[in-house]
Amino acid sequence: MTKKTEQFRRVSRPLDAVLLFDKPLELSSNTALQKVRRLYSAEKAGHTGTLDPLATGLLPVCFGEATKFTIALLDADKRYRATIRLGQRTTTGDAEGEVTETRPVAVDEAQVLAVLTTFTGETRQLPPMHSAIKYLGKPLYEYIRKGETVERELRTVIIRELKLDRLEGNELEFSVLCSKGTYVRTLAEDISEKLGCGGHLIALRRTGIGEFSLDDAHTLTQLEGMDEAQRAACLLPTDRLVQNLPSLELDEVQANRLAQGQRLGLSDSHPDGKRRLYTSGRFIGVGELEGGRLTPSRLLSSVAKAAAQREST
Incomplete structure (x- = not known):
């Protein structure tokens, strides 16, 4: 145990509450969680649904006893705002991967709207290899790092709402309300394939989970600039997780x-x-x-x- 860990354990305290956190770019969900946990000197903390480092947005952090009720949010519908770079496919389906194919882009708003309507309702997705789904006890991303690919089963998800927000040149931005287990990266790839030009996800922001909205969330910079009383005022009671x-x-x-x-x-x-x-x-x-x-x-x-x-x- 490091001296820093020992010091944190000495000053940590019981805390039962929920924080609506706006995860920044390039931080893993766990790293973000630990930063917030230290700000509150909380003994125990967990989050409700992982966001990739390249994704930002709503990440509810549950402290103490609130971690017992995270299933309510894990099962809840999620809202996202996503941006696709049309015309380029990558190895990972997002901006982290290498470009594997380039195609011309010649789509208009009417074409996009027509394609989006085909994805609403119940649909089937093939989980990406760059995901945390486990196969034989190991997440898929560990296999792909070794250059291995494994068989994956199609999963049924529900796209409740799908709305075009912006189409400019080779960038397409859309908003989606979807069921748990939906891979927006896969949705972005499937949409761009159906448009005939291919594409990959370049930005993803989670804007809602169940009844919770990003509008009520706090950024790391905001929390770091607050005193203890101000940070405490940002917390929600545990039963907010089960208000449904x-x-x-x-x-x-x-x-x-x-x-x-x-x-x-x-x-x-x-x-x-x-x-x-x-x-x-x-x-x-x-x-x-x-x-x-x-x-x-x-x-x-x-x-x-x-x-x-x-x-x-």
């Missing part, structure tokens, strides 16, 4: 039983499904309702600890 779920208020006795792993019998008037749970207005976790019975799905550690202490006294 209906809420359910429990009394202290019910919350205690749930924290001990017991199922609660509730009125059959409650429809089945997941619920965000509260007691005395305080968020305690997520439960699953089925047939009038409530089962704990994910509860805050503090709730379970408090229940264990009450049981031992």
Whole structure:
């Protein structure tokens, strides 16, 4: 353990919250995460959906107990703004790769709009070799670095919205709302191939995840220029991650039983499904309702600890 790591561990603190972060260019998602974590001196942190170093934009950072509820954003739809360089194919499908083919570009707005409509709805994508999808326990990008290619299965994704923002010369900019698992780099290649000229992605910016928008995010430069109180004011409570779920208020006795792993019998008037749970207005976790019975799905550690202490006294 380095002296710097030891010093960070000494000053780190428990923190349960969410930060909407605007990831800058050329930083990996993990590097960006660690920079933010150090700014907040947080013991534990995680992010919700990787962005490549050449991509920028919304990267929600979850601290402490909030990391238990990241699945809500990992499964959520994403919004992106992307720019294609038409007429040039590359080895990676983006600006990091070497140009492998050059073709003339002769497309107009009407052609682009017609092609974009063919990609909306359910579509199939072949994951790129330069991706983190694992094959035999290793990410695909490790194989391609060794010059190896492996068989990949087509994946079904949903393109909910696809809009042309700009067409100037050999650059095409579009906005997309898509389901989880969508590779915008692959979408850009497929669009440019259907236009007959080929192309590659030169810019990508994530502008939304679920209910969260880039408009409410903070940059690294902004955070570094703030004092501790100002940075704290940028944080969102943990339950913002599950605002899409209906809420359910429990009394202290019910919350205690749930924290001990017991199922609660509730009125059959409650429809089945997941619920965000509260007691005395305080968020305690997520439960699953089925047939009038409530089962704990994910509860805050503090709730379970408090229940264990009450049981031992």
